[in-house]
Amino acid sequence: MKEGPDIARIGTLIGDPARANMLTALMGGQALTATELAQAAGVTLQTASSHLSKLEDGGLVSQRKQGRHRYFALTDAATGTLLEAIMGFAASRGHLRHRPGPKDPALRKARVCYDHLAGDYGVRMLDSLMRRGTIVSTGDDLRVTEEGRSNLLAIGIDLDRLSSSRRPLCKSCLDWSERRSHLAGTLGKALLSRFLDQGWGKRSVDSRAIHFTSRGESQFLALFPLE
Incomplete structure (x- = not known):
């Protein structure tokens, strides 16, 4: 071209x-x-x-x-989204680099994708938010509902402050390990920061993995149920 x-x-x-x-x-x-x-x-x-x-x-x-x-x-975040999408595409076509070891399951469970939560827990979080009507799909993107604004404020997420950013509030990001979407945007960043600030988990020193504590995992699963 x-x-x-x-x-x-x-x-x-x-x-x-x-x-x-x-x-x-x-x-x-x-x-x-x-x-x-x-x-x-x-x-x-x-x-x-x-x-x-x-x-x-x-x-x-x-x-x-x-x-x-x-x-x-x-x-910027757009660069992170591009790379995660390429990783997802490569994984879906079978182009994988195998590095066996304890980090592999940890990365697949929960990891940082630039500034938001990815992996099984990241996908679970978005699924739960959509099932409860906190977030709805608008075709190519995501939107927080009015009920969702109240739900998020109850856990300490101020959408008015987040909306002042030039970045999208909600954005889907293709997860390379789950091959489904997790939540990006300023809301995804705010939720991950909230989990870490509350001590639910901490970042690994030498990888992108996030290790949840027993208490943090229980609270995360209770906050984002799938049933």
Whole structure:
């Protein structure tokens, strides 16, 4: 195609294995140094710096300086949504990288997808919210109902404050492990922050997994029933 969006460039940027590993490492929503990303990609620091420069030029990552260090992060939530969708598409076509170990079931159960909850628990949360009428589908997107606003306020989620953001309030995001949608947008971010602030779970130090406490898991399952 001679005119229109250049998907070939984006595909090339994401398609390199080292850059793909770097982007996956940043899917946890945390800013990482070039050294940390070099380790995630399995390349030298010099090579990592070259890759990061290309990703920054392509609008996929951004950097900020703090003291003597430079930190890199995904540019925005749209980048995270794009990567999760590609992961879901790859999984649905059988293109999987197998890394057996204890992290695999933990990641599938609950993990961070840029800034919101993904995995089995993320999909369960959206299913429950839709079954109770808190959120309804509007075709290509999601909307909070009037009853839903009251339900969310009761658990400490102020939609008026969230609605002031330029980001969508509710957005579906294809989950790569469940191959169904979980909740993204500012509401998805606020709910995940709420769970972590209340001590229901904590993020893994070396992966995107979220480990719920026994008490936190009980409260999560009670708050988002499927029956």
